[in-house]
Amino acid sequence: MLNRVILIGRPTKDPELRYTPAGIAVTQFTIAVDRPFSGQDGKRETDFIPVVTWRQLAETVANYLRKGRLCAVEGRIQVRNYEGGDGRKVFVTEVIADNVRFLESNRESQQPTGAQRTADPFQGEGQLDISDDDLPF
Incomplete structure (x- = not known):
């Protein structure tokens, strides 16, 4: 039998880190995946x-x-259930991840757009303003 899932998406908010009473770290977050x-x-x-x-x-x-x-x-898909406050059974389907890869660097996700970008210093004539004194040879 096989229970394996791979998803690529974006978190809808920052992950929440908590610890169990036994001191084990657990993080929950939701990712948005386009169909x-x-x-x-x-x-x-x-x-x-x-x-x-x-x-x-x-x-x-x-x-x-x-x-x-x-x-x-x-990771793998897990379905669990519990009894809600109103006495009804509540079913929860979630992915238990054993690997998370970051596909964007921190810089990529925070790049300025449009007019906020700085000018390319190498754009234009292709000439650099360097004096002979700055050259090591």
């Missing part, structure tokens, strides 16, 4: 998938993964 097709209105539909990480991976995710940064999640 490969558009809906009837022509817009791309998105699934919001809950992800759980444990131990060292949980601490790494909490330290480095931020809202909107592209990531790949690899």
